[in-house]
Amino acid sequence: MTSYIIRRVGQSVVLLFFISILIYVVLNLVPGGPFDMLRLNNPRITQSMIDRLNALLDLDKPLLPGQYCPTVGGVEQPCTFDQGRYVRWLTNVAQGDFGNSWTMQTGTPVLEMIAQRLPYTLLMTGLALIVALIVAVPIGIYSAVKQYSATDYFVTALAFFGQSMPTFWTGLMAVAIFSVALGWFPTGGVRSVGAEGDIVEALAYVFSFGKLHPELAGQAGALILDGLHHLALPVLVLAYFNLAGWSRYTRGSMLEVLRQDYMRTARAKGLRERVVILKHGLRNALIPLITILALTIPGLIGGAIITETIFSWPGMGLMTINAIANNDWPVVQGLLIIQAFLVVFSNLAGDLLYGVVDPRIQYS
Amino acid sequence: MAAAADLLQLEPTLSKKPVGQWTLVWRRLRRHKLAMIGLIVFGIIVLLSLLAPLIAPYSYEEINLRNSYAPLFSPGAEGQAPHILGTDKLGRDIFSRLLYAGRISLGVALIVTILTTILGTLVGAASGAFGGVIDTTLMRFTDIMLTLPFLPMVLVLSSSLRQYSALQDFLGSSMSVVIIIFVLLIFGWMTNARLVRGSVLSLREQDFISASRALGAGHSRIILRHLVPNSLAPIIVSATLGFGTVIISESALSFLGFGIMPPVPTWGNMLNEARNSPLQYLFTQALSPGLCIFFTVLAINFIGDGLRDALDPRLKT
Numbered sequence: 001m002t003s004y005i006i007r008r009v010g011q012s013v014v015l016l017f018f019i020s021i022l023i024y025v026v027l028n029l030v031p032g033g034p035f036d037m038l039r040l041n042n043p044r045i046t047q048s049m050i051d052r053l054n055a056l057l058d059l060d061k062p063l064l065p066g067q068y069c070p071t072v073g074g075v076e077q078p079c080t081f082d083q084g085r086y087v088r089w090l091t092n093v094a095q096g097d098f099g100n101s102w103t104m105q106t107g108t109p110v111l112e113m114i115a116q117r118l119p120y121t122l123l124m125t126g127l128a129l130i131v132a133l134i135v136a137v138p139i140g141i142y143s144a145v146k147q148y149s150a151t152d153y154f155v156t157a158l159a160f161f162g163q164s165m166p167t168f169w170t171g172l173m174a175v176a177i178f179s180v181a182l183g184w185f186p187t188g189g190v191r192s193v194g195a196e197g198d199i200v201e202a203l204a205y206v207f208s209f210g211k212l213h214p215e216l217a218g219q220a221g222a223l224i225l226d227g228l229h230h231l232a233l234p235v236l237v238l239a240y241f242n243l244a245g246w247s248r249y250t251r252g253s254m255l256e257v258l259r260q261d262y263m264r265t266a267r268a269k270g271l272r273e274r275v276v277i278l279k280h281g282l283r284n285a286l287i288p289l290i291t292i293l294a295l296t297i298p299g300l301i302g303g304a305i306i307t308e309t310i311f312s313w314p315g316m317g318l319m320t321i322n323a324i325a326n327n328d329w330p331v332v333q334g335l336l337i338i339q340a341f342l343v344v345f346s347n348l349a350g351d352l353l354y355g356v357v358d359p360r361i362q363y364s
Numbered sequence: 365m366a367a368a369a370d371l372l373q374l375e376p377t378l379s380k381k382p383v384g385q386w387t388l389v390w391r392r393l394r395r396h397k398l399a400m401i402g403l404i405v406f407g408i409i410v411l412l413s414l415l416a417p418l419i420a421p422y423s424y425e426e427i428n429l430r431n432s433y434a435p436l437f438s439p440g441a442e443g444q445a446p447h448i449l450g451t452d453k454l455g456r457d458i459f460s461r462l463l464y465a466g467r468i469s470l471g472v473a474l475i476v477t478i479l480t481t482i483l484g485t486l487v488g489a490a491s492g493a494f495g496g497v498i499d500t501t502l503m504r505f506t507d508i509m510l511t512l513p514f515l516p517m518v519l520v521l522s523s524s525l526r527q528y529s530a531l532q533d534f535l536g537s538s539m540s541v542v543i544i545i546f547v548l549l550i551f552g553w554m555t556n557a558r559l560v561r562g563s564v565l566s567l568r569e570q571d572f573i574s575a576s577r578a579l580g581a582g583h584s585r586i587i588l589r590h591l592v593p594n595s596l597a598p599i600i601v602s603a604t605l606g607f608g609t610v611i612i613s614e615s616a617l618s619f620l621g622f623g624i625m626p627p628v629p630t631w632g633n634m635l636n637e638a639r640n641s642p643l644q645y646l647f648t649q650a651l652s653p654g655l656c657i658f659f660t661v662l663a664i665n666f667i668g669d670g671l672r673d674a675l676d677p678r679l680k681t
Binding site: 015018019022023026027029034160161163164165166168169172173175176177179180181187298302305306309310320321324325327332335336339340343344 | 504507508509511512513515516517519520521523524525527608612615616619620621622635638639643644646647650651654657658661662665666
């Protein structure tokens with residue numbers, strides 16, 4: 001087992017190394033750099049201005065280790081060896097330095113920006129995960145136990161609809177119906193106009209026993225309720241998206257378990273059907289869900305780009321799309337590499353956990 | 365006597381010409397109700413889009429600023445067709461735009477599906493057939509591509525290509541369409557590659573391959589008569605379901621403003637315009653483009669599901 005873990009971790013590190021190359025290359029693929037379009041949009045911008053901008057952001061340095069021959073004011077300088085932008089970036093990242101933002105919050109460390117956004121995303125994606133699980137697992141079990149019943153067909157139809165309904169449309173329609181027409185929920189954002197703080201600050205106040213954000217004393221409860229009111233629609237939209245797939249998955253896994261010999265044994269022992277299903281069936285049926293949960297962790301932290309965009313929720317997803325739109329390469333690179341890291345290691349954790357929960361699986 | 369009568373009745377069936385594989389598939393598919401509904405709905409959507417110039421009462425770019433955000437079923441100007449689905453911000457007829465948008469959305473999805481299927485099949489077949497270092501390299505690369513977060517990577521690639529001025533000079537207004545096809549191809553071939561590799565690997569070991577080799581069949585005969593038809597079924601199913609995924613991906617990109625750019629209408633960028641319209645018009649603006657995406661993808665998923673059942677050789681009678 002130990003040697004298996006060591007080998008898998010080693011493989012994951014190598015995998016991440018190649019991923020980091022791809023992420024860096026995709027951004028730097030365009031020969032003109034981030035300022036190429038400036039020239040088209042504004043004919044008064046000259047090549048030398050663009051060169052100066054590139055030099056400012058180190059973009060004149062070679063991508064990979066090689067010769068660096070700068071020209072200052074049209075005069076060629078002697079060539080020197082440069083370790084390359086990619087190598088410099090990777091060594092910095094390995095030391096926990098993701099660089100500073102270019103355009104969104106110029107000069108702010110990328111990690112600081114992420115730390116500021118992360119709680120908002122975790123709050124939304126975490127709640128959506130809980131809602132989806134609470135609804136999906138019972139539905140899945142019920143439709144497996146009552147296979148081919150009306151409920152089963154209804155759940156199948158629901159899953160089909162969920163798969164075919166893109167989140168950006170369900171989101172827009174939810175806003176149009178529940179916010180605009182019925183007026184039940186706000187159309188987006190984190191807090192109401194005039195609120196002194198938002199739900200994340202209020203939660204920080206509560207969990208630090210008043211040490212953080214002491215100015216919120218006495219109104220934390222109201223702020224949390226206001227935040228939940230804003231969260232309701234995005235959480236439901238996001239949960240519906242996951243719910244469809246998960247209920248199908250639970251159903252399939254439960255159907256598999258129902259066929260097993262130990263289920264017949266449990267019934268033969270004279271156990272009540274309720275105990276058979278919930279204790280002997282469900283516990284085994286939930287094991288494959290570990291894999292699905294492992295797959296959702298990167299999304300929990302990476303944020304939901306589309307949902308956050310529709311509801312102007314200031315999380316990691318909205319940050320991703322703004323960083324891309326604003327050519328903030330250090331931020332984009334940081335977000336992508338963190339996301340890839342989470343994918344690789346949550347897959348690994350899922351595999352290992354699976355072995356712990358299900359002793360039938362042998363690793364070699 | 366009864367047995368003999370049965371035999372006599374069986375006679376004409378036995379002497380009939382043998383039924384081809386695809387006839388059998390079609391027969392099974394025809395019994396699949398949902399797949400048939402899907403096929404009809406999808407057929408109607410394709411037909412409407414293809415015949416857009418004949419059916420659409422207006423052009424997709426005909427602007428009438430005095431009649432913007434007209435509600436559903438509003439009458440047109442004197443002597444002109446009514447706006448069944450209303451008009452958008454610039455007073456353009458939404459129904460006509462939907463028809464033209466269908467051409468782009470369906471066309472892009474078709475091209476991307478064909479290209480990803482070809483690329484995935486090539487990679488997977490090479491991997492499965494050659495084995496060894498080639499297999500390991502290709503599959504590791506596939507793993508890496510699958511690990512990259514799809515939506516952010518697609519957004520990044522399309523945004524950096526969009527900023528390449530030389531590409532803009534070369535492709536002009538069709539640039540955004542070419543970019544989206546390219547981007548969805550780059551990040552879309554992996555599942556198919558894995559599928560084809562798996563099916564080639566398992567087929568290689570099957571007895572009927574050894575048998576036909578023992579009977580003296582050459583490489584090309586084995587590939588054409590046995591490997592291709594037998595791995596075709598999963599490829600067709602995954603391409604069908606993939607078509608639906610591409611429709612959603614393209615709309616998502618266009619919705620986020622990183623896909624196909626106006627004035628070329630697609631269902632996705634019509635939803636983007638809907639999002640930017642005043643809130644009281646959101647419902648009418650977002651309803652119809654979204655329903656187009658929804659019905660297309662739902663129909664495709666039904667067809668894919670039916671095809672899976674119809675093509676699965678284990679169910680063959």
